Amino acid sequence: MVETFTPAVCGSRLRQRLAIALFALAALVASAVLGATLGFFGSLVGTRPALIAAAALAFLAALREAGILRLPLPQSRRQVPERWQYELPLPLWSAGYGAGLGLGFLTFQPVATFWVACAAALALGKPAVAAGCFALYGAGRAFMAVWPRHREPSGPAAVERLVGRASFVPRANAIVLGLAVVLLAVAPAAGAAVTSLGRGFDPAAEGKTLARARMDSGTIKVLVAPPAPDPMDTVSPANAPALNGKYLAYQDDQGIKVIDWRNDTPVRELDGPYSQPALDYPLLAYIRDEGARERLVLVDISKPNLGEQAITSARSAADLGRPALRDGRLAWHRIGRGGSAIYVLNFATNDRRTIKRTNVWMEANPSVTSRRIVWVEHRPRGSYLRMKRFGSKHTKTLMHVSGRKTLLWTTALAGRTAYVTRWTPSTRKAVVLRVNF
Amino acid sequence: MPRPDGFLDAAARALSIRLASGMTRKSFLGRMGGAMLAATGGAAVAAAVRPEKSEAFHFCGHIWTTGSCLNPLGLPRIDKNGFPLRPSDGHRIDNLGRPVNSEGWAVDGSGNRLRSPDGEFLPRAPRTRLCEDWTNEHYKIGGVMQGAWYRCCNGQVRKLVDCCSHSRKRINGDASLTGYCFDGRRVFCVLYYDSGLKC
Numbered sequence: 001m002v003e004t005f006t007p008a009v010c011g012s013r014l015r016q017r018l019a020i021a022l023f024a025l026a027a028l029v030a031s032a033v034l035g036a037t038l039g040f041f042g043s044l045v046g047t048r049p050a051l052i053a054a055a056a057l058a059f060l061a062a063l064r065e066a067g068i069l070r071l072p073l074p075q076s077r078r079q080v081p082e083r084w085q086y087e088l089p090l091p092l093w094s095a096g097y098g099a100g101l102g103l104g105f106l107t108f109q110p111v112a113t114f115w116v117a118c119a120a121a122l123a124l125g126k127p128a129v130a131a132g133c134f135a136l137y138g139a140g141r142a143f144m145a146v147w148p149r150h151r152e153p154s155g156p157a158a159v160e161r162l163v164g165r166a167s168f169v170p171r172a173n174a175i176v177l178g179l180a181v182v183l184l185a186v187a188p189a190a191g192a193a194v195t196s197l198g199r200g201f202d203p204a205a206e207g208k209t210l211a212r213a214r215m216d217s218g219t220i221k222v223l224v225a226p227p228a229p230d231p232m233d234t235v236s237p238a239n240a241p242a243l244n245g246k247y248l249a250y251q252d253d254q255g256i257k258v259i260d261w262r263n264d265t266p267v268r269e270l271d272g273p274y275s276q277p278a279l280d281y282p283l284l285a286y287i288r289d290e291g292a293r294e295r296l297v298l299v300d301i302s303k304p305n306l307g308e309q310a311i312t313s314a315r316s317a318a319d320l321g322r323p324a325l326r327d328g329r330l331a332w333h334r335i336g337r338g339g340s341a342i343y344v345l346n347f348a349t350n351d352r353r354t355i356k357r358t359n360v361w362m363e364a365n366p367s368v369t370s371r372r373i374v375w376v377e378h379r380p381r382g383s384y385l386r387m388k389r390f391g392s393k394h395t396k397t398l399m400h401v402s403g404r405k406t407l408l409w410t411t412a413l414a415g416r417t418a419y420v421t422r423w424t425p426s427t428r429k430a431v432v433l434r435v436n437f
Numbered sequence: 438m439p440r441p442d443g444f445l446d447a448a449a450r451a452l453s454i455r456l457a458s459g460m461t462r463k464s465f466l467g468r469m470g471g472a473m474l475a476a477t478g479g480a481a482v483a484a485a486v487r488p489e490k491s492e493a494f495h496f497c498g499h500i501w502t503t504g505s506c507l508n509p510l511g512l513p514r515i516d517k518n519g520f521p522l523r524p525s526d527g528h529r530i531d532n533l534g535r536p537v538n539s540e541g542w543a544v545d546g547s548g549n550r551l552r553s554p555d556g557e558f559l560p561r562a563p564r565t566r567l568c569e570d571w572t573n574e575h576y577k578i579g580g581v582m583q584g585a586w587y588r589c590c591n592g593q594v595r596k597l598v599d600c601c602s603h604s605r606k607r608i609n610g611d612a613s614l615t616g617y618c619f620d621g622r623r624v625f626c627v628l629y630y631d632s633g634l635k636c
Contacts, residue, residue: 319560
């Protein structure tokens with residue numbers, strides 16, 4: 001590349017600069033697209049298996065670079081086509097060279113690090129972050145087209161000197177790859193980073209604002225924590241919060257109340273045997289206790305006459321739990337002695353879909369956004385926080401707790417952040433966990 | 438009674454020692470190989486044939502054959518209708534392995550119903566039959582409880598039950614046997630029911 005981007009080849013110094021700029025831009029874009037693609041596939045595969053694969057690959061690559069193991073690299077042993085310089089206009093061939101080298105796998109790769117980076121991008125499972133990280137690879141390609149000339153008037157001579165020190169590269173590479181193995185091995189749950197947010201249960205999330213219930217001295221209250229510097233709001237006695245923008249729905253001894261939590265002004269009150277509100281203003285879903293049965297109903301609280309719409313019902317021996325309502329979708333669970341299931345109703349299409357049904361495990365406490373659903377699956381060996389994209393067949397496990405003494409319970413979902421209650425019945429200790437995936 | 442893989446360990450170790458002793462003094466690598474085989478061979482051979490934790494010869498009356506059906510707590514103890522019981526004491530358990538009362542509510546060691554963080558009772562978890570529900574959900578083989586035989590275990594009559602299907606493979610992954618199944622079915626996995634009758 002250094003020999004290519006000269007005034008002689010490009011036609012003038014100005015055209016040389018243009019060629020280098022286009023080369024750099026194309027390299028950056030191509031590598032970012034590659035990273036985004038790998039990140040996207042990583043999000044489908046699941047980060048844990050991809051992380052294990054990346055760590056294993058980094059380990060093998062480190063051994064290869066250290067000369068301990070002889071491994072062939074999967075690669076194309078080609079260089080960028082020289083004839084492009086003569087056949088294509090300068091903007092096209094310079095950008096083409098940049099894109100070809102930025103993608104990495106189209107040209108010769110002397111070291112294994114590129115493939116480890118691919119595996120790591122896959123393990124990230126986040127297209128945007130992977131694109132950003134992988135763009136650095138394109139930046140490196142562009143840098144190497146400019147840097148030798150910066151140090152020495154003759155670019156080719158600088159490259160020759162660099163090649164003369166090539167024996168140093170595998171050793172440095174082996175050290176870096178060894179560090180990568182360690183970092184990948186200690187990565188917290190492969191991108192599904194779990195953070196404890198302290199005491200509480202029944203989380204409800206809207207953007208960066210999180211509401212939760214908390215038991216204090218025998219009274220349950222609801223805390224709404226907006227992002228700093230806004231102050232926290234507390235409602236007491238209150239339970240089972242549901243959050244939607246400035247609106248907060250909760251249950252108390254009288255029934256369900258909806259308020260503007262920023263100034264504590266009441267919006268609507270529903271007195272009666274109502275519980276477990278889910279709010280997507282002006283729609284409110286809740287459970288109505290009818291004695292022998294419990295019914296999941298949907299109302300429009302902006303209308304004077306509520307006009308209840310029954311969604312489903314179950315005998316009181318079964319459980320409909322805590323519904324979730326967001327972006328035109330209503331999700332709920334049904335747990336009976338013969339099995340359990342998670343359902344989603346899409347209001348736009350009136351399509352009622354079973355997300356998971358089982359005769360064996362306990363599927364419970366779903367939360368939805370326009371794209372995803374999370375819920376908790378209980379098994380004898382522990383509780384699992386599952387996540388599924390609408391339209392995808394693949395179910396991903398975001399986290400799990402082992403054993404029967406502690407279990408995962410209610411959930412909330414906002415973007416790519418899930419919240420879940422971790423509950424230990426014997427100690428009555430409940431904390432809210434944040435899971436970034 | 439020693440476990441069969443114990444025999445395998447011992448046999449592999451003996452074979453390793455014989456191999457190692459056949460080497461010349463100069464054959465250092467050969468001796469090293471023998472020593473490594475002695476150290477690892479037994480375990481490797483046993484690992485190849487050792488059943489899963491829930492398989493065979495782990496419960497009285499059933500030795501070294503078809504593995505047990507899926508179950509919450511490691512042993513396929515059932516009540517007379519095929520629902521799961523705690524292996525240690527026969528207490529009812531739900532599908533999550535939690536002890537439950539007669540109505541199916543999860544209870545603690547004192548028999549009090551478990552509650553959720555807000556003080557409400559936890560919902561009942563599913564409690565379904567190990568053969569007809571668990572096995573069929575996991576393996577889609579149309580399993581039914583059919584044949585049975587009896588042994589005396591811990592001073593009481595134990596009924597050992599075959600979960601039968603038309604599958605030619607059993608839960609172990611190899612060919613299934615007819616056992617006590619009928620109507621063309623073969624044993625997929627086994628369960629047991631302690632009758633409480635003295636023997």
